[in-house]
Amino acid sequence: MLTLFHHPMFAACRFVRLVFGEYGEDLALIEEKPWARRKEFLTLNAAGTLPVLLAEGDTPLVGATVIAEYLDETRGVLKRERRLFAEGPMERAEIRRLIDWYLTKTDGEVTRHLVRERVLKPVMPAEDGGGSPDSGAIRAARANIRQHMKYTNWLAGTRHWLAGPRLTYADLAAAAAFSVLDYLGEIDWREHAAAREWYTRVKSRPSFRPLLTDRVRGLSPVSHYADLDF
Amino acid sequence: MLTLFHHPMFAACRFVRLVFGEYGEDLALIEEKPWARRKEFLTLNAAGTLPVLLAEGDTPLVGATVIAEYLDETRGVLKRERRLFAEGPMERAEIRRLIDWYLTKTDGEVTRHLVRERVLKPVMPAEDGGGSPDSGAIRAARANIRQHMKYTNWLAGTRHWLAGPRLTYADLAAAAAFSVLDYLGEIDWREHAAAREWYTRVKSRPSFRPLLTDRVRGLSPVSHYADLDF
Numbered sequence: 001m002l003t004l005f006h007h008p009m010f011a012a013c014r015f016v017r018l019v020f021g022e023y024g025e026d027l028a029l030i031e032e033k034p035w036a037r038r039k040e041f042l043t044l045n046a047a048g049t050l051p052v053l054l055a056e057g058d059t060p061l062v063g064a065t066v067i068a069e070y071l072d073e074t075r076g077v078l079k080r081e082r083r084l085f086a087e088g089p090m091e092r093a094e095i096r097r098l099i100d101w102y103l104t105k106t107d108g109e110v111t112r113h114l115v116r117e118r119v120l121k122p123v124m125p126a127e128d129g130g131g132s133p134d135s136g137a138i139r140a141a142r143a144n145i146r147q148h149m150k151y152t153n154w155l156a157g158t159r160h161w162l163a164g165p166r167l168t169y170a171d172l173a174a175a176a177a178f179s180v181l182d183y184l185g186e187i188d189w190r191e192h193a194a195a196r197e198w199y200t201r202v203k204s205r206p207s208f209r210p211l212l213t214d215r216v217r218g219l220s221p222v223s224h225y226a227d228l229d230f
Numbered sequence: 231m232l233t234l235f236h237h238p239m240f241a242a243c244r245f246v247r248l249v250f251g252e253y254g255e256d257l258a259l260i261e262e263k264p265w266a267r268r269k270e271f272l273t274l275n276a277a278g279t280l281p282v283l284l285a286e287g288d289t290p291l292v293g294a295t296v297i298a299e300y301l302d303e304t305r306g307v308l309k310r311e312r313r314l315f316a317e318g319p320m321e322r323a324e325i326r327r328l329i330d331w332y333l334t335k336t337d338g339e340v341t342r343h344l345v346r347e348r349v350l351k352p353v354m355p356a357e358d359g360g361g362s363p364d365s366g367a368i369r370a371a372r373a374n375i376r377q378h379m380k381y382t383n384w385l386a387g388t389r390h391w392l393a394g395p396r397l398t399y400a401d402l403a404a405a406a407a408f409s410v411l412d413y414l415g416e417i418d419w420r421e422h423a424a425a426r427e428w429y430t431r432v433k434s435r436p437s438f439r440p441l442l443t444d445r446v447r448g449l450s451p452v453s454h455y456a457d458l459d460f
Contacts, residue, residue: 046381047331047335049335055320055323056320057320059320059323061323061327062327062330063326063327063330065295065326065330066323066326066327066330067323069299069322069323069326070319070320070322070323073319073322074319089300089303089304090285090286090287090289090300092299092300092303093285093289093291093296093297093299093300096293096295096296096299097291097292097293097296100292100293100295100296101277104334105277105279151276
């Protein structure tokens with residue numbers, strides 16, 4: 001069994017857990033406090049970022065896209081119609097564009113900021129940057145959510161899954177990001193029917209179950225978080 | 231011939247140009263003002279980011295890593311010992327980690343900020359965010375350069391090329407970032423002999439020549455910028 005260093009409220013870590021879940025492969029989880037810069041962890045990844053996968057031979061693989069490409073090369077190619085990636089270079093490029101959209105762009109404009117202010121800062125020691133949330137940062141992140149919802153709604157309304165006719169990494173990356181925001185009660189699903197229908201489909205998959213039981217200290221999820229008919 | 235929408239001082243765009251150069255393939259360049267959010271450009275890439283490659287069939291490919299993976303799948307696999315990627319999944323993961331290090335981490339901690347403050351703001355209209363550079367942002371970015379130089383010096387002192395025995399995407403990503411910083415005179419090479427020796431080797435390659443003749447309006451490069459024996 002491989003080991004993942006993760007944080008339960010980081011979209012990129014949730015994405016990797018979903019991929020393992022879809023491929024039916026067990027994964028040992030080690031929760032890492034990303035602000036602690038633990039020495040043993042830094043020897044695995046000098047950048048101190050999450051996720052890090054200890055792959056075959058305990059080689060650390062750093063970052064969601066690096067891990068996803070590795071898993072496709074070592075698992076996905078053998079999965080036939082259950083492969084979470086496409087065969088053709090153009091279709092692969094589209095899936096990669098969407099992984100990057102949700103795990104880099106959405107993260108940098110929305111997710112990461114809300115997680116830092118609402119989840120991490122209240123439990124971080126003051127000397128590591130903990131303390132009261134910055135309401136300006138929260139407001140700025142919230143102002144950006146709508147654009148990402150609209151874009152997802154457009155994709156979900158145009159295609160069966162976000163990157164085309166099949167479930168791919170793109171859906172798992174997007175759902176990972178939205179599941180974090182949904183936990184925090186930051187998403188108004190009513191205005192985005194196509195996105196909601198798509199998210200319900202992803203959320204109903206067995207791979208999603210472990211994410212729906214995640215809880216963070218001192219912060220309960222919004223009431224519909226684990227509800228499959230929200 | 232394919233077309234690249236780029237900015238001459240963006241590391242990720244330089245990286246793509248270096249890859250085309252190494253593969254001996256001509257590339258049409260269209261310089262894009264990233265702050266202008268030109269309508270025709272946004273139809274190619276709703277995120278408005280650079281680089282964007284118009285690939286076969288004029289399909290837009292967004293982002294340096296997406297483009298690099300596409301070029302490997304459509305060109306690299308045929309290049310034998312001139313391939314800029316490795317064969318094995320682990321070696322590929324290491325190359326991807328380093329692309330991400332230089333084009334995301336170094337960019338987010340150093341390069342992007344110095345380019346914004348020193349290159350873009352002086353020529354941007356005030357209503358798009360132009361104006362005087364923010365000296366605090368410049369100071370913060372400069373404080374981070376040393377760590378990236380030290381890490382590169384360690385890699386270059388341990389391996390022949392940054393990801394191992396052969397020239398790969400990792401070298402081109404790192405050299406793209408350093409070439410931008412070097413243009414701006416932000417690098418003190420004297421303290422980092424191994425990094426300097428490595429950079430001299432990359433800089434001497436024919437693929438690098440077009441980058442050494444790049445000039446941006448109102449800002450000349452540091453005197454040794456195009457000097458192969460600096």
